[in-house]
Amino acid sequence: MKEINYLAHDYQITLLESTKDILFAGCGVGSGKTDVGSVWILKKIAEMQKGQVGIIAANSYSQLKDSTLRNLYKNYHKWGIRIRPYELPAGHQPFTIKIKNKNDWHEVLCRSLDAYEMISGIEACWAWCDEVWQTKKQAIDIVLARVRDKKENNLLQTLFTTTLDAPDTWMYELFVDNYNPDLMEVVYAPTDVNVANLPNGYIERLKSIYSERLFQRMVAAKWVTLSSNQIYYSFNRNIHVSTDVCFDPKLPLLWSHDFNIGEGKPMSSCLAQIKKGQDVNGKIRSELHFFDEIIVDSVDTHQAINEFKNREWFREKENIVVIYGDASGKAKDTRSKTTDYGILKDEGFPNQKIPNQNPPIRERHNSVNSLLCNANKDIRIKIHPRCKTFIKGLETVSLKKGANYLEEETYSQHVTTAAGYLINYEFPAQIKYSGMANLSGF
Template identity: 30%
Template sequence: MPRVEPSKPQFDYLVAEDQFPAMVAGFGAGKTEAAVLRSIFGKLKYPGLNRGFYCPTYDLVRMIAFPRFEEALTKLGIQYRLYKSPLNYLEIPGYGKIFFRSMDTPSRIIGYEHADADVDELDTLKADDAAEVWRRILSRNRQKKPDGKPNTVGTTTTPEGFRFVYRTWRQHPQPGYRIIQAPTHSNPHLPDGYIESLRDIYPEQQLRAYLRGEFVNLASGTVYHTFSREMNHTDAVEKRGEHLHVGMDFNIENMSAVVHVIRDGLPLAVGELTGVLDTPAMIDLIKERYADHKISVYPDASGGSRKTVDASTNDLALLKKAGFKVVADKSNPAVRDRILSMCGMFCNANGDRRYLVNTTRCPEYTTGLEQMAYNRHGAPDKTKGTDHVTDAGGYFITKMFPVVKPKKPQMKRVVGLV
């Protein structure tokens, strides 16, 4: 078998004999590779017994888990047969099966059993959902081992605030629960500039989690905590004929839009439209106020099916019919991604403030950015009415200035054990 070279956290996780080890890692620390190799080596150790491998969604099983297992097994010189949907298992001849399952529908974690399991990115689930998934995985983990050792479940995840992994492994750990911390810099195979590029796009609070692998509060205080009325202010206004970029949120009798220009490659919010009755009224207002401008609209993607005025024409179709360029995906980005994009643009870990707002011309947008808070469930509080205009700005920012993690290198050598 080829020699494999782990980082120290990877090695500690691969050889951990604890019943429930958790590798809590920063971006690029090699947690998924460690999970794949722990699964393979564990499978070889117990021929004839099954193993489970869990990802947050089936798309991640298909796009991440399947290719990673195929690559690792090929480099290790291990023969295998992979059965994709609907069977979703990998068989190593003479050694048994590895079942692949998603965690987005816990009720489907039934009808099979294994001796050990590996769970990737458990903390991306809401705490209650993660707890339910964990209970169901443990209930599947019941094949008896010939050496009498306990059934194990390993977890690899990026910390997402004080969620299930924090509560279970750090706050109230039971015997057998062990945390192995893996900061990004522990991976010697990262390309030059990877860590610096993360600093460019993430605010400091997120970097403590995503770079150092620390548990930090990502859902307290104000949502847009990096925004400053003073330091993110600009006196800029649109110039005659300038291309305008309008983020838009659809709500019957309370539509909102934030008007931007892009100068030197960076966005400036120069106006807002709030409390508008419906989409036709918004179109008329934009045409009246910005008659001499090219207009691109970045709307709430749900407008493809929503009608704010009647049942005959959806909102996106109305915008296109008005002559506006509509820039929208089939679905909205995750709320978490939109918040990260906004916070990173308002101020990244290097102190760069790349998104400025004319707070005089955008008073409600400014108030929303200052006051939007999290509710007790850790989600943005939508009961105060400040979310419509901030959502509008966020659709534009997330589309044009998304948080895109730098690509990690392909696995040039299998990291792990000899």
């Protein structure tokens, strides 16, 4: 294997030089955790004997391929490291890559931790698990148990690189409550350790799109509880509710849905517009104004449309209506006649922004809280008092007992979910960064 000169941060050097069995890096986004994983693997490849295998895993195949391995491939091509296949394989299933050291090609098994049963039966000499904060503890237990193929000159090690989670999770219990200094190397790295290699204004950008709690977790690398009993902890009726919110017929009308029928599960939707406003520093940016809601019990999609068409906003509008909402509405309508969005299209609403699948629940919660109030104290949601069910939902919707992010179903919960689909589509509380911009000496 060719020699690589890598300009590493202090926390990365600690990981690369450690001889302990379990290495854990709790990192901010853009801090270089995927880069140190790429270098650490080269170190482990150099120790491997013929016939041994390593493991690279992440919480899902999407994470594994779109982030972890994409950055690894980018780094290895840049550094001239030989890897097979040359291009990252397509598809979401188990696969193997090979990395060359001297005259030998060494196998690395690539697996998703949401299908951790695929790791059972494997004997590996090392494992790198990336972004494990959404992973079940059972998966981690299996990975740790499978790193046991000891041969001469091998250090059996498992590396975890991840964003942090709440203090009531298995990660905190394992690496804080049960921290063993003889067994574990635990380091933390906020985003700003890598600021020299990040785009200009990157951290300030994160402040503008993350809630204060989410910023502390995702950027400052702190163990932070995002959800209290009140899911939408950033909401304040005295701040967000205003009679100044009004409908502008010249702007697009945004209509977002959560399709539910049945006792206690009304078909719920909300009406909003994106308008220009000023942040705390007077800078012009977009914000979201909710001016009405449609909450109808035990009805089908046609009846919800009739209710919408009878509202004054529909008659006054001079611009398009854009449909958002629950991705499951693509499957069938609430009475199994056809798709909900097909009905909306047939009824004159062809402009639709519906994802192929609903966002993760926690991601939707984070997006709503970040728009309600971000880390810069910027308020980007305003709600008219007529949205009574929506307001009540923001004040009262809570987690199911014993759950980390699942919502307790109530009458007012569904319209907050509808609003969350719209917010997560137009104002997602996430930003992607592909890795270090300036690595030197290769």
